[in-house]
Amino acid sequence: MKVLVPVKRVVDYNVKIRVKADQTGVETANVKMSMNPFDEIAVEQAVRMKEAGQADEVIAVSIGPQQSQETIRTALAMGADRGILVQHDGEIQPLAVAKLLKAIVDAEGPGIVLCGKQAIDDDANQTAQMLSALLGWSQATFVSKLEIGDGEATATREVDGGLETIKVKLPAVCSVDLRLNEPRYASLPNIMKAKKKPIDMKTPADFGVDPTPRLTTVKVVEPPPRQAGVKVADVAELVSKLRNEAKVIS
Amino acid sequence: MSNLVIAEHDGAEIKPHTLNTIAAAQAAGGDIHVAVIGSGCQAAADAAAKIAGVSKVLMVDSAEYENQMAEAVAPAIVKLADGYSTIFAPANTFGKNVMPRVAALMDIQQLSEVSAVLGEKTYERPIYAGNAIATVKSSEPTDIVTVRMTSFEPVAAEGGSASIETVSGTGAQDLSSFVGQSVVSSDRPELTSAKIVISGGRGMQNGENFGMLEKVADKLGAAVGASRAAVDAGFVPNDYQVGQTGKVVAPDLYIAVGISGAIQHLAGMKDSKVIVAINKDDEAPIFQVADYGLVADLFDAVPALEKELG
Ligand SMILES: Cc1cc2nc3c(=O)[nH]c(=O)nc-3n(C[C@H](O)[C@H](O)[C@H](O)COP(=O)(O)OP(=O)(O)OC[C@H]3O[C@@H](n4cnc5c(N)ncnc54)[C@H](O)[C@@H]3O)c2cc1C
Ligand SMILES: Cc1cc2nc3c(=O)[nH]c(=O)nc-3n(C[C@H](O)[C@H](O)[C@H](O)COP(=O)(O)OP(=O)(O)OC[C@H]3O[C@@H](n4cnc5c(N)ncnc54)[C@H](O)[C@@H]3O)c2cc1C
Numbered sequence: 001m002k003v004l005v006p007v008k009r010v011v012d013y014n015v016k017i018r019v020k021a022d023q024t025g026v027e028t029a030n031v032k033m034s035m036n037p038f039d040e041i042a043v044e045q046a047v048r049m050k051e052a053g054q055a056d057e058v059i060a061v062s063i064g065p066q067q068s069q070e071t072i073r074t075a076l077a078m079g080a081d082r083g084i085l086v087q088h089d090g091e092i093q094p095l096a097v098a099k100l101l102k103a104i105v106d107a108e109g110p111g112i113v114l115c116g117k118q119a120i121d122d123d124a125n126q127t128a129q130m131l132s133a134l135l136g137w138s139q140a141t142f143v144s145k146l147e148i149g150d151g152e153a154t155a156t157r158e159v160d161g162g163l164e165t166i167k168v169k170l171p172a173v174c175s176v177d178l179r180l181n182e183p184r185y186a187s188l189p190n191i192m193k194a195k196k197k198p199i200d201m202k203t204p205a206d207f208g209v210d211p212t213p214r215l216t217t218v219k220v221v222e223p224p225p226r227q228a229g230v231k232v233a234d235v236a237e238l239v240s241k242l243r244n245e246a247k248v249i250s
Numbered sequence: 251m252s253n254l255v256i257a258e259h260d261g262a263e264i265k266p267h268t269l270n271t272i273a274a275a276q277a278a279g280g281d282i283h284v285a286v287i288g289s290g291c292q293a294a295a296d297a298a299a300k301i302a303g304v305s306k307v308l309m310v311d312s313a314e315y316e317n318q319m320a321e322a323v324a325p326a327i328v329k330l331a332d333g334y335s336t337i338f339a340p341a342n343t344f345g346k347n348v349m350p351r352v353a354a355l356m357d358i359q360q361l362s363e364v365s366a367v368l369g370e371k372t373y374e375r376p377i378y379a380g381n382a383i384a385t386v387k388s389s390e391p392t393d394i395v396t397v398r399m400t401s402f403e404p405v406a407a408e409g410g411s412a413s414i415e416t417v418s419g420t421g422a423q424d425l426s427s428f429v430g431q432s433v434v435s436s437d438r439p440e441l442t443s444a445k446i447v448i449s450g451g452r453g454m455q456n457g458e459n460f461g462m463l464e465k466v467a468d469k470l471g472a473a474v475g476a477s478r479a480a481v482d483a484g485f486v487p488n489d490y491q492v493g494q495t496g497k498v499v500a501p502d503l504y505i506a507v508g509i510s511g512a513i514q515h516l517a518g519m520k521d522s523k524v525i526v527a528i529n530k531d532d533e534a535p536i537f538q539v540a541d542y543g544l545v546a547d548l549f550d551a552v553p554a555l556e557k558e559l560g
Contacts, residue, residue, distance in 0.1 A: 011378070013513075013514070016381075016513065017378045017381050017382065019382050026377070026378055026382050093359050094350070094359070094360070095353065095354060095357070095358070095359045095360075096359075098354060117495070118495070120378070120379065120494065121377065121378055122377055123362065123363065123376070123377055123378070123379065123494070124360075124362045125346050125350070125362055126350035126353070126360055126362060127350075128350075129320065129346075129347065129348075129349075129350035129351045129354070130350045130351070130353065130354035131354075132351065133324065133350070133351040133352075133354035133355050134354050137425065138321060138425035138426045139320055139321065139347075139351065139426070140426070141320075141343075141346070141347050142343060142346075142347075144488070154429065157343075158343070158488045158489075159343040159344075159431075159489075160342050160343045160344070160442075160489060160497070161431070161433040161434075161489060162431065162432050162433040162434050162487060162488070162489050163431065163432045163433075163487075163488065164428075164430075164431045165428075165429040165430050165431065166319070166426055166427065166428055166429055167426065167427045167429055168425065168426045169424065169425050169426065172425075177495070178478065178482070178495060179481075179482065179488065213359075214358075214359035214388065214389055214390055215359055215361065215386045215387065215388050215389070216386065216387045216388075216389065217384055217385070217386055218372065218385040218386065218387050219384070219385045220377070220382050220383070220384045220385075221382070221383050221385075222381075222382060222383070223376070223380060223381070223382070223383050226520060226525075226538075226539045227541075228537065228538050228539070228540070229525075229540055229541035229542055229543065230541075230542060230543070231532075231537070231542075231543045231544070231545060232542050232543065232544050234544070234546075234554075235544065235546075235551055235554040235555050235558050236558060238526065238542055238544050238555070238558075239555065239558045239559065241542055242503065242524070242526070242542070246503070246523075246524045246541065246542075248446070248502045248503040248523065248524050249446070249470060249503065249559075
């Protein structure tokens with residue numbers, strides 16, 4: 001079966017982001033961009049499925065500006081076979097992303113879609129569940145263990161109370177959590193090979209999807225800063241301050 | 251105008267996050283109805299009817315909702331949705347799992363993890379791990395909102411007397427099924443609602459050493475949390491994780507022990523009222539957000555703390 005992996009280009013998780021002075025958003029010019037860390041885990045899982053003979057092709061899809069090709073190349077260097085870029089400049093929200101992904105799923109017919117559980121920029125945590133609903137497929141979110149069986153998959157999910165195991169009928173949409181696997185680093189030969197792998201270029205119009213945001217950003221501001229406090233000399237002083245100054249313990 | 255709150259419950263009881271979610275609905279104004287969707291959930295519906303400020307409970311009690319599978323619950327919410335201005339659910343793993351599915355079925359763009367309801371279809375929500383706060387305005391006919399629980403004080407669980415209306419189920423689904431769960435039960439308070447949280451990081455070195463934190467926690471009536479590094483290393487289970495991809499907590503007192511203070515960790519705890527950091531590295535970023543910092547070896551400081559608390 002084919003595996004489809006949506007990969008998003010985001011501000012690298014190590015970058016300390018800055019809010020734009022005009023409050024229209026977060027500064028993304030001249031900052032390091034990388035693949036959303038959860039999506040690296042999804043790519044790794046897909047490639048492992050291929051290595052285990054459970055998948056025969058891994059397709060990486062990104063929706064975003066021209067530069068999102070780099071994100072697809074990263075997936076190709078990790079072992080994905082080909083890419084699809086739906087080129088779109090400007091903001092696009094999860095429902096529109098899910099609609100585009102649905103159109104691609106309809107065309108490609110994958111047996112499973114592996115998304116990241118959330119993108120670390122907008123932290124929406126929506127795309128996988130929306131895609132699953134639009135397709136009328138099963139969903140397994142926040143997955144930390146995935147076993148592919150015959151016509152079904154068994155997924156362990158990280159939930160608030162601990163872990164939950166469910167069975168989902170294939171085809172399914174999964175969203176992967178951090179502890180599913182450790183993504184590999186692409187080797188130099190594989191990075192070179194990835195340059196020759198094909199990337200299909202598309203636009204939202206090709207799929208008849210309207211990418212206009214439904215939510216308008218009024219402004220983006222920095223959260224109120226926390227004042228750095230004081231250093232205490234020892235445990236006795238700490239406890240005394242917590243009792244008498246902060247009054248948070250009795 | 252009326253708003254619908256999707257209750258999180260276990261059939262017998264309403265889960266506390268529902269009360270924070272109702273508080274967010276109150277901020278929006280208008281009548282508040284609560285949906286209790288489950289299998290054998292009469293007791294939970296009765297409890298929901300007693301919550302302060304609730305005027306109606308919609309109970310959908312049918313076998314297909316056992317274990318709250320998203321594929322079953324989402325169509326039930328869609329069935330109830332008609333006519334509501336806003337549908338609210340908690341932004342925990344329950345709400346995050348089911349609400350985007352509801353939103354897509356209704357062709358609506360959801361608002362995730364809303365931290366303030368400003369009125370006029372306008373909301374605040376943290377983005378980039380809480381390093382920026384966006385004000386967003388919706389143009390949808392019905393807003394679908396998940397609520398950051400720590401941003402809203404829970405309403406009283408008692409004091410209301412709502413009517414209960416019974417709604418029929420939406421039918422069985424065969425897409426997914428529940429196999430089992432491993433839920434760690436503990437006598438300590440639940441992490442996201444505890445008044446005091448003590449968390450350990452990679453500096454704890456192993457799972458046994460978390461015993462030191464548990465002793466302090468028991469003296470303070472605190473919950474125990476952890477950094478991702480401590481969870482990944484297998485010191486403690488996944489449900490201990492505090493941070494961007496774990497739980498968001500905002501207790502009166504947060505004590506970070508052997509945690510460096512990565513932005514992804516800060517995202518989950520920097521709204522705590524008072525933060526204490528115990529770390530042997532005086533340059534650790536955690537000290538930049540700590541009200542009280544103690545530069546010390548945790549293996550000396552934590553036992554000393556336990557003793558000092560008497
Ligand atoms: C003020 C503001 C301004 C913004 N401006 C811009 C902008 O100018 N340009 C811009 O691109 N974005 C912009 N965004 C971000 C944009 O709104 C989000 O990308 C969108 O809301 C999707 O949310 P998410 O990525 O958090 O989705 P999630 O549901 O958290 O994503 C989960 C998973 O879905 C998949 N996925 C999501 N998006 C894509 C994608 N595009 N391609 C492939 N797979 C994907 C991935 O597997 C990902 O791990 C802005 C956001 C805000 C708040
Ligand atoms: C996409 C993504 C999501 C993430 N989500 C989360 C999340 O939700 N939550 C989270 O916590 N992290 C998250 N992380 C990981 C985060 O970036 C950090 O790696 C992690 O928080 C580090 O954990 P730590 O502070 O315990 O470990 P370290 O950074 O290794 O810090 C250990 C600290 O312990 C101190 N120490 C060591 N020994 C002692 C001693 N004997 N006495 C006193 N102090 C001592 C050290 O000085 C050091 O400061 C995420 C990362 C990514 C990429």
